[in-house]
Amino acid sequence: MRTLARLLAAILLLAAANAFAAEAGLRLEPALVNRLDVESLQRGARNFVNYCLGCHGAQYMRYNRLTNLGLTETQVQDNLMFATDKIGSTMNAPMSKVDGTAWFGAPPPDLTVESRIRGKDWIYSYFLGFYRDEKSTTGWNNLVFPSVAMPHVLWNLQGSQKLVETEYEDHEKAQGAWIAVKGLAVVEPAKEGKWVVKTVAADVPGSLSPVEYKAFVADLVNYLDYMAEPVRNERINIGIIVLIYLGVLFVFAYALKRNYWNDVH
Secondary structure, eight states: OHHHHHHHHHHHHHHHHHHHHHHHTEEOOOOOOOTTOHHHHHHHHHHHHHHTTTTOOEEEEEGGGGGGGTOOHHHHHHHTOSSOSOTTSEEOOSSOHHHHHHHHSSOOOOOTTHHHHHOHHHHHHHHHOEEEOTTSSSSEEESSSTTOSSOOTTHHHHEEEEEEEEEESSHHHHHHHHHHSOSSEEEEEOGGGOEEEEEEEEEEEOSSOHHHHHHHHHHHHHHHHHHHOTHHHHHHHHHHHHHHHHHHHHHHHHHHHHHHHHHHO
16 A cells, blocks of 8 residues: 555656646657667666766666676676776765765755656756856756756767747747747746747857767666666566567467357358
8 A cells, every 4th residue: 555655646746747847838858768779778878977977876776787788797897887896886976965065055866766756858858958057156057947056067068058038928929939949948927927938049069969969868868767667678578578479369369260150150
């Protein structure tokens, strides 16, 4: 009963978060990921270790589980283990909570189950939503997570973006413009009864093209989604095998049925 109650609470919390996002006029960009793509998961693990693990830990994920992604223990030790020398250790961040609070105002959250809390579309859009904001402490802000404490750690790959705000006289016009925008966009009330549509636009290019950067982020989000529930891949593979078995069984059952009914007709 406790497990069922927790599951229902998690579903209600996710529904409330989605309802809030819809009410606020936030449209996320869908994450085109495939958690059965092993090569994408390997690249995502590399991206996570190189760009995230310095601040964000994954306390429920062990390095030796990466062998399920087609990597050997030697490959994991040589290329992905920078914070420990034990293959059975969890992926803990070297940054302490005290330092994280002192530097960013709050300790960076653990990312083990972040995709189950936020959703992969939210995380994908979050990495696409950073823009320059000189008024913030870090010099960055985010369209998906306003006043975010985290700086844009991938700015050298993506480059910098600028915030674009377009004001409309009423909500209907703003809603129409918001619908017409392709990709990430926010519509929200402004002063004097007006409405504003917020988007981001490229300002200074990075080392990756927009298409390459989106592919980089998709691999990272794919790994975060996998890390939140690694056993789900096994369930999917078992499910595929079961469906194939049932399909073959249906062919034989149908042939047997026709054989029986031939005597009737």
